[in-house]
Amino acid sequence: MPRLRLLFLLALFPVMVAGAQLGLRAAGMEYCLTQLTMSVYYALVVMGLCLLMGYAGQVSLGHGAFFALGGYTTAVLTTHDFSGIRACAGVGVLERAGLLVAQQDLYGQAGLSVAPWAAFAAAMLLTFVVALLIGYPALRLRGHYLAMATLGFTLIVSKLLLGSALTGSADGIHGVPEWKLLPGLTVSGRSALRVQNYYLACGLALLLLLGLRNLLRSRVGRALLAIHDRETAANAMGINTAAYKLKVFVLSALLAALAGVFFTHYTGGIAPSEAGALKSVRYVALAAAGGMANLWGVTVMSIALNYCSLRGWFGSYDNAVFGALLILIISLAPEGPLKPLGLWLRRLAGRPDPERRTPHGAP
């Protein structure tokens, strides 16, 4: 049964992805793929939050900042001119290894920058360390310490990005080069590569979805749910609760940073608003809208809502829409709108929920 559902989803997702692309092409609106691709990258952040909040029950208000940490790390490393250190020992080795590459800046000046792959590795490593430093003290305790610590982190990152010349202050960083992932596969905002990048983003999302789905249907997923439900009992049943909370927090931070890196290479830049507290709250709202502990739900919801937002449908009420969404969901459908909808459809089809029967269906 679950296998059938997986096959269904595996078929459904590519069909939806391809359908959207072909539909937009037929409508002569292929330019909309750009916003759709960006929404898919944003959805990766929310997928991580789904694990952290929906499964492990830990709240983070810092995932926007982790997205920005990934994006800015790669942006700084790939645009900053490091030719000043050419004289240093070892730089030649790095250059020959392909970690440093000759680069032309916006004005055509030759410079020396870090190669995108190396910048990507650096971004992930930095995020790993930062997430450990924030999560370790906050997650040994029970309660909402993680939400507070990550909120503090968000405020610090925003302030640093706005105040530092290295990160371009309020303007952010532009001119981030494209990233040649593989021969013939380039993360780039060039309109010639628009379709390719759309499928690249969706493929990445699908791979991550499958990996996370495997994870959640394993002893790790059960441990996370158990921690969410009853931390004491989980611990007494042999789960190292502090370690699991820390690991899932780091994993979700890495997903956010990964999204930030791809997003930055795709759009060619990043702005400090990505790190703002409002962005982090938006990710939380999107996770709630998708039903929190519903991987496919949060993905679809966050792609849809971010797309609307990026197309400017919410106008100047953009942030307010997400705030209102959060209030509406918490007061009307705490499990998200998808689950009641799904149950309703099931009942309409005359089928009881197969896995989670209640005494009504009992002999």
Place this chain on the structure above:
Amino acid sequence: MALLEVTDVRRAFGGLAAVDGVSFTVKPGQIKGIIGPNGAGKTTLFNLISGLLKPDAGRITFRGRSITGLKPYEIAGAGLSRTFQNPSLFLQMNVLENVMVGRHCRTRWGFLGCGLRWPGQAREERAIREAARAQLDVVGLAHLAGWSAGALPFGQRRMVELARALATEPAMLLLDEPASGLNTREKEDLGRLIRQIRDRGITVLLVEHDMSVVMGLSDDLLVLYNGRPIAEGAPAAVQNDPRVIRVYLGEDLQNDESGGDAPPRAPATPPATCCSR
């Protein structure tokens, strides 16, 4: 040699010593009962042994190794599992998944292996499922495997919790009032089950209010009162101990005076009059 050795353990909450100077041993293969009136410190003692609370003083040794101050998950891993006075199932999971959580400390695959569904991990996952089914069979609830844990009545929740504890492959099991909330037939089943568990080689330490259950099952009995041990020995000897009788009679008198706002539970009748087995 004793399997579990508790030496002079003490734990206070504020000024109140909930457990004070408690020492006892449990021999392998025993069913040992702990009784005492409400608030005697039985649950606190279990929390100390299973690592949910740290003792202020004293030492706890399990299988010849000190477990004092270890984390609960480490103690579970060492082979000491427990159930809770208020069944604490994971309500977002179904019955089988609850029991599968019990296999956690006997299985190994981590985030990466599980995410990639490595062949060995998939095999382990199947083994977890089978072992959990087997434990559900032991408590007679295999037919409820797919049920939502929250949909079960109280008595069955207790049984699922027992299966979950058994799934950790314990050498010793701590049961905190497993018979409370069960009807007479369920209590008889439980008694049989506990003996069966002991016969499989699992030592049992049992807190119980229901005298008929605890007197019939225990090889050995410890009586706590106000956090202190007041009697220990074979059930027949303990139930005739004048101090034990006095404690239980006194408790009865207090209950009569305090009116009806206490939660309903088995009356603390003196053990001398209620041993039905």
